[in-house]
Amino acid sequence: MTDQAKPLRADARRNRAKVLAAAEQVFAEFGASVSTEQVAARAGVAIGTVFRHFPTKQELLRALLRELLARRTEELTTLVAEGDPATALFEFFTRLVAEAAANKAVVDLLAEAGMDVQVAEQVRSFQHALAQLLDRAKLAGAVRADVRLDEVLALLGAISQGALLGSWDRDLQTRTLAIVFTGLLPGG
Amino acid sequence: MTDQAKPLRADARRNRAKVLAAAEQVFAEFGASVSTEQVAARAGVAIGTVFRHFPTKQELLRALLRELLARRTEELTTLVAEGDPATALFEFFTRLVAEAAANKAVVDLLAEAGMDVQVAEQVRSFQHALAQLLDRAKLAGAVRADVRLDEVLALLGAISQGALLGSWDRDLQTRTLAIVFTGLLPGG
Amino acid sequence: MTDQAKPLRADARRNRAKVLAAAEQVFAEFGASVSTEQVAARAGVAIGTVFRHFPTKQELLRALLRELLARRTEELTTLVAEGDPATALFEFFTRLVAEAAANKAVVDLLAEAGMDVQVAEQVRSFQHALAQLLDRAKLAGAVRADVRLDEVLALLGAISQGALLGSWDRDLQTRTLAIVFTGLLPGG
Amino acid sequence: MTDQAKPLRADARRNRAKVLAAAEQVFAEFGASVSTEQVAARAGVAIGTVFRHFPTKQELLRALLRELLARRTEELTTLVAEGDPATALFEFFTRLVAEAAANKAVVDLLAEAGMDVQVAEQVRSFQHALAQLLDRAKLAGAVRADVRLDEVLALLGAISQGALLGSWDRDLQTRTLAIVFTGLLPGG
DNA sequence: AATGAATGAGAATTCATTCAT
DNA sequence: AATGAATGAATTCTCATTCAT
Structure with missing residues (x-):
């Protein structure tokens, strides 16, 4: 009911999870004002990948x-x-x-x-x-x-x-x- | 003991107080992330004046x-x-x-x-x-x-x-x- | 002489036409600066398909x-x-x-x-x-x-x-x- | 009637003119889609200066x-x-x-x-x-x-x-x- | 061949801080 | 001392292009 969007491809789902996990860590550590780049770096993906999954920083939060x-x-x-x-x-x-x-x-x-x-x-x-x-x-x-x-x-x-x-x-x-x-x- | 700097000129002391008062209002209203310009504007002084009294934003806070x-x-x-x-x-x-x-x-x-x-x-x-x-x-x-x-x-x-x-x-x-x-x- | 490439598979030819038609609509409506994604969306194909047929945006134009x-x-x-x-x-x-x-x-x-x-x-x-x-x-x-x-x-x-x-x-x-x-x- | 804002400081007026002149050249040469950075570079000022005088690219244009x-x-x-x-x-x-x-x-x-x-x-x-x-x-x-x-x-x-x-x-x-x-x- | 996710180089804009007036 | 313009690094977001599935 929360995410009933089309089922993601396996690798995409994996990356989405990686980003979310990274976001949790990074935001937990530095607060909501860290840059999205930091999240991407922690997740080991490029910045574009974060924005593909969460079109704005607000969305990610x-x-x-x-x-x-x-x-x-x-x-x-x-x-x-x-x-x-x-x-x-x-x-x-x-x-x-x-x-x-x-x-x-x-x-x-x-x-x-x-x-x-x-x-x-x-x-x-x-x-x-x-x-x-x-x-x-x-x-x-x-x-x-x-x-x-x-x-x-x-x-x-x-x-x-x-x-x-x-x-x-x-x-x-x-x-x-x-x-x-x-x-x-x-x-x- | 905290502020034992040289005695300020009268107008300088007045400005320092104005900035501090403005900072209290503005930060209270918008949080610590508002720009220093907003503080200066509320205080009715130029941005340079804020930085003369408080060399960094941290100092002001x-x-x-x-x-x-x-x-x-x-x-x-x-x-x-x-x-x-x-x-x-x-x-x-x-x-x-x-x-x-x-x-x-x-x-x-x-x-x-x-x-x-x-x-x-x-x-x-x-x-x-x-x-x-x-x-x-x-x-x-x-x-x-x-x-x-x-x-x-x-x-x-x-x-x-x-x-x-x-x-x-x-x-x-x-x-x-x-x-x-x-x-x-x-x-x- | 311009397009003497190998004869395309039927579905490929169909897709090429779809992309071109979509491009005409979309570019006509928004100008040459719309993203290629918009063209793909209008054509009902994936972005990769557009680039397979037209290796760069310039080519498409x-x-x-x-x-x-x-x-x-x-x-x-x-x-x-x-x-x-x-x-x-x-x-x-x-x-x-x-x-x-x-x-x-x-x-x-x-x-x-x-x-x-x-x-x-x-x-x-x-x-x-x-x-x-x-x-x-x-x-x-x-x-x-x-x-x-x-x-x-x-x-x-x-x-x-x-x-x-x-x-x-x-x-x-x-x-x-x-x-x-x-x-x-x-x-x- | 066009710019009745407060009279600019001499250096600011000079820079505003420099930016506008640079913009005319650069836009004339490459069209309205060149980056604001190019304008700044041509004017010989930092990017921030352009944005101080023209808060958005639209404004500059x-x-x-x-x-x-x-x-x-x-x-x-x-x-x-x-x-x-x-x-x-x-x-x-x-x-x-x-x-x-x-x-x-x-x-x-x-x-x-x-x-x-x-x-x-x-x-x-x-x-x-x-x-x-x-x-x-x-x-x-x-x-x-x-x-x-x-x-x-x-x-x-x-x-x-x-x-x-x-x-x-x-x-x-x-x-x-x-x-x-x-x-x-x-x-x- | 098609798909669509990943990449990463920009682009516009903001803002703390410096410095000439 | 005050002013406010200049600086330039940082940030969010976009998009052409590549690549694994």
Whole structure:
């Protein structure tokens, strides 16, 4: 549903993946302002190849963001199906923050994600999956009943970005999250 | 100690202030990537004047960050001296988040502040003042005794950035902060 | 003599024709600077196919020009054989201008045609046919005896291009040509 | 009225003139598609200087066209004031064609001039001056009374372009124009 | 032979920074 | 000191052409 364009030739699909992987690395390392040339170089392809697959730099960033969101949504879905309801939300939260701390692009990307219709669908899916996790956590008594989805999203985003920009180490991540988790507990 | 350069001529000092004020506005509105020309235009001076006062764009950004930090530190100092110890921390937290939500530059700036020796002094002052506020809050029984300064700083930064990038409205700011404040409360 | 290459496979010949037809449309519409991709798209073939038939874009343009010239030459030949000698030249003139007014490529093409040996043969044929038409017009007393071929060619080219670039409507075409035709009349 | 922007600094005005002069040469020689770099090189300035004076290539082309039109208009005005009414129009016609024959840019430029509001004023002035010349020629009995301005403009443009694209030599220019002039004579 | 992906040399434009006025 | 023009490297994007499938 996301990429129903004509099936790419094998080599083209391979290169598209290479570019996307390179983009993830490079953007993670240097932020969304690195030149497309850097991405091409990291991918080991010519600049034209990047632009063939993603006609503008924006497109590339969007595609990357879509993929990141899709990956997170998948993790959420797994947790909804298999995780312990009482801890699944906290687990996901923790994991996401750890990942964000290593990815400089996410911040730049998320900044525009909200107003970008082209990723809206992925955002919706993601939020939907998170909503389910939140509901389960409430049912399991791990989260106060009046906590709303947008608050959780806001905290998640904020902490993720904070972890990245502030270069928090693992310990600081844990302690900071502990405070937030306490704030979410029932009877708080 | 940071700016012990020779005393500026009156008009030069005036221009320096104009540039800094313009920079704050423009960077707040468009982020750290606007051109220096925009800053000059807003300040009503020629581009050369900006570069005379701040030899590189980095310098200008750093000076701006220093000033912002100094201003916050001043607010903190006032709160330490005059505020109600039980709520002063929360008050400051709330105010800072509201301000950040309107200032696009802070995020870009803070991203590098950590690793920048040139603003280290201001950062230290700021942290020192915040530490005092935290201590008082603990003494007043408003914050759990084992909460550490770096956790508070981390949360503060994260929420501020989150508020900005996520364009949180006032209501969402309040609710999100409420969770964090609950997490900081004793007996949590 | 121009295309004595090996006889093409049936499908190849078909494709060559498709490309040439597409090129005529596309170049007529957008001028000689459209990308070869546009031509391929219009022809419904892949870009590689275009380049297999015409190894460079220049070749394609030349081939197109050759064809256009051949077509005009054919029209001239018909007029020489069948037309009323007293008006055939004016008729052709009028028709060509009307066609040019709808074809943006011709101008760009003709600009280089002169110095291009590869189309010289077609140019010669064309001029030869036009010369015959001119002779007949003189014999019929419709054109002054001292009018030379290069003058007629020059006027023909100029008016054609003018009509195209100036987007003359049919009325303006007619009136402008009337002046030229008057200038060609005997006793002028 | 054309450039009432703030008076440029002496060196800036000098450079602007250098760029415009270089543009005229280079565009005349290679057509409107040469790179702006070529213009900069010919002018002996850096590429940035060209773009400071003319923010886009289009602007540069427009400025050039405006200047060319202004120059022609001036010539026309002089002829109206001083020339022999019976021959002034033919004289101007002849001169313009000769100049066009050496200027490859004019064609590309004129192609868009029609639809460009930014040169509309210059075009109007030019047409106005030409109209006066035409009126005088009619009064002097050198041109048929029913010849209209748009026909003259059309012929002028067409022949100019033809002379350029066809690389007509002086003799051919003369003979071709003679035909047109004959067509314009009264009693034709 | 056809396909369409990859290449890489430009081209226009921007912008931090320098320097003559 | 201020001005604002000049510089030129960097960036995004295009497109003719080549080449693997």
